[in-house]
Amino acid sequence: MRTTFPFILFYKLKMFLLFFGIIFLMHACETKTTKKIQKKKYSAEIEKFIAKADTFYDHNKIDSSLLYFNKALALSNPDVNYVQYVYVLSSIADILTIDSDYATSEELLTRTLPYLSKIKEPIYARNVYSFMAYNYHNTYDFENALLYHKKALKLPATSFKKAVILKDIATVFMDQKKYKTAIEILKPLTSEKIVFKKWPQFGKQFHADVLVNLGYCYFKLKQSIAINYYRESLKINLKVNNKYSLYHIYRLFSEFYQESNPKLALIYAKKSYEQAYLVKSARNRVNSLAQLIRTSEGNALKKYSHDYIKIIDSITEGRRRAKNQFSNMKYLSKKDKEENLQLKTDKIENELELEREKNRNFILYVIIAFSLTSLLFLFYYLVSKGRREKIDAVYKSETQIARKLHTELSYDIYETLSFAKKNELSHDNKEKFLSHLNNIYSKTRNISRENSEILTDENFEKVLKEMISGYSSSKLNIIVNGLSTFSWSKIDRVKKITVFRVVQEIFNQVKNRNSSLASITFKIDQGEIIITYADNSSEIHNQNNLNERFANIENRLKLIKGTFNVSLNQNQGFKVLIKFPI
Incomplete structure (x- = not known):
């Protein structure tokens, strides 16, 4: 009877808690219905805008990409669509970094930080950390740039993605003029085994970029081996027709020959400018023109200087317009979002729903109070049961030790006492008697050790x-x-x-x-x-x-x-x- 009652009571308690647990879950699911509906309704539309923005970005149509990313941002609720919200903000920040608006880019990336811990896929956090590192790098805050690159490196990733981050870290060291440190990082990356399985061509371009950076480090250390890395990189870039990298490698060739062969340096500077013009990159054209100015003379020098000033003015004006456009988009996005939320609030809130919510809360409080009381009772029951089991275990252990002492020692003690009675403890008998006692002691010690x-x-x-x-x-x-x-x-x-x-x-x-x-x-x-x-x-x-x-x-x-x-x-x-x- 003593064990049956607690078992039945425990079973009834378990069923009771299960019943009220189901009611609680139903209530929780009901309160989340609004968010689920909102998520289903807007996720598909957000994905459409993101897909269009990504397509424009891949085709280098940055303005159109920014427009659709902002449309996606207007519909994104960070509490519901936080994955899309983080992706959109980091993508806009990436565009602004490309356009050299580092302050606004950093502000957007900072807004993503509270939501990174909610997202299981490490790619989102890795992108945010990398973009922040690029911003710090471009504003010459090298310590923070390294900090965020290392944060990105700690996250799970493929060998190719980790290699890209290591290359970025080496680039920071290069700008710090720590060329030997950069070489130590870049040399292991020259292996062609580091491939990007999804797009193998990217693996080849990465290999070429590592080679050219390694060559630049040796160039700065005044080692002639630099030209070998430049040539190998140029060979790969020509093979994959990478116009963006060709502009850079030709400019480095021009710098390499600037003192030893000025005519050849000028040829490579012109090639660099041609590639920058083909990819329609104002920033690359400025860098190429700067090298042309260093390698030119006479009328050509005047012409290139005039073009340089003209492009700088154009870039400054473009950045001002882009900043104003982004500020206007951000304002409209916020306004549309607030209007949508107000409409949804007007539809959801009414007197009947408030009354039902009040009743549900009252029932919930009763359930919580009863559940806590039941759990408290269950806790004391289990503690009491544990104590009884401990007492039983001690009793069994004591019984087992007593049985073992009786089984193993009773005969030895009887034999020893009999020996002492029958024989006089002369020298030989004394040794035998001590042997018997030692045997009893050994067995007693072993039993003690086994249970200690x-x-x-x-x-x-x-x-x-x-x-x-x-x-x-x-x-x-x-x-x-x-x-x-x-x-x-x-x-x-x-x-x-x-x-x-x-x-x-x-x-x-x-x-x-x-x-x-x-x-x-x-x-x-x-x-x-x-x-x-x-x-x-x-x-x-x-x-x-x-x-x-x-x-x-x-x-x-x-x-x-x-x-x-x-x-x-x-x-x-x-x-x-x-x-x-x-």
Whole structure:
């Protein structure tokens, strides 16, 4: 009767909590319906705008891309569509970085930070960190640039993406004029094994960029080997027809030959300008014109200087217009968003819904109060049950020890007392009598050790060694190997207790055998601890009998996912092999 009532009570409580748990979940689902509807309604439309924006971006139509990204941003609710919200903001920030509006770009990227922890895919956080690093790099804040590049590098990614980040880090070191540090990063990246499986051509372009950066580092260190890296990079860029990189490599060739061969330097400067003109990049044209100015003379110098000033003025005016356009888009986006939210609020809120919400909250409070009371009762019941089980376990342990003392010591004590009564304790009889007493002491000590607490702190190795040594005698020599070859402090407490008990049981099984030599070896191999025991007993064994005798050890090892194998030695004795993961 004592155990049946709590079981029935516990079962009823479980069913009751399950019932009210279902009601609570239904309520929670109902309160989230509005957000789910909103998400389904707007996600598809946002994706359409994002797809168009990405297409325009891929075709280098930056203004159109920015327009559609802003349309997607107007519909994005960061509390509902936070993945799309982060992607859109980081994409706009990327465009602004390209257009050198680093301050606005950083402001947009900062708005994404609270939502990064909600997104499982690491690509979004990696993009945000990389774009922030680019902004800091372009504004000469090299320490923060390295900080955010390293944040991006810590996130999970393919080998190609990690290689790209490492190249970006090397670029920061190059701008810090730490060319040797940059070389140490870039050299391992020259391997052509780093490929981009989705678009193999990108892998080739990346390889060419690494080579040209490596060449530039050697050029700055005044080492002629730089030209070899330039030529190899040019060869790859011509093969894949990468116009953006060709402008840069031709400019570097011009710088390389500027002092040693001015005519060749001028030829490469013109080639660089031609490539910059083809890709319609005002910033690249400015850089190419700067190199042309350095390598030209006379009327050509005047012409290139005039073109340089004209393009600089055009870029300044373009940036001002783009900034005004973005500010206007941001204002309209915010206004449209507020109007949409107001309309949705007017439709959702009414008196009936408020009344229903009030009733649901009242029921919810009652459920929470009842659930807490039930859980409190359940807690005290389980604590009480645990105490009773502990008392029962102590009683069983005491009974087992008493039974073992009676079984193993009663005959020895009786025999010792009889010997003392029948014989005078002369010299020879005294030695025999002391031998009997020593035997009783050894058995008592072993029983005590088997049921005593096991130390699992830094003294575990010492305690384990002492326990093994306790089985050594004048008749049995025990060799222990490898016990100190690894740190036991790193092993789990439960596993140390299991090792202690398993080794103890092995020696308990063999203490009454006629072995004269036993060895036990400890070692770690491939993440596993391996314990090997062997002796030279001449006693004849049966394999099945051995398995039965060591069944308790096998059961202990199952708790720590270990394996146990016992086998007869070829000549005499037997061998035990134990393995379990660290």
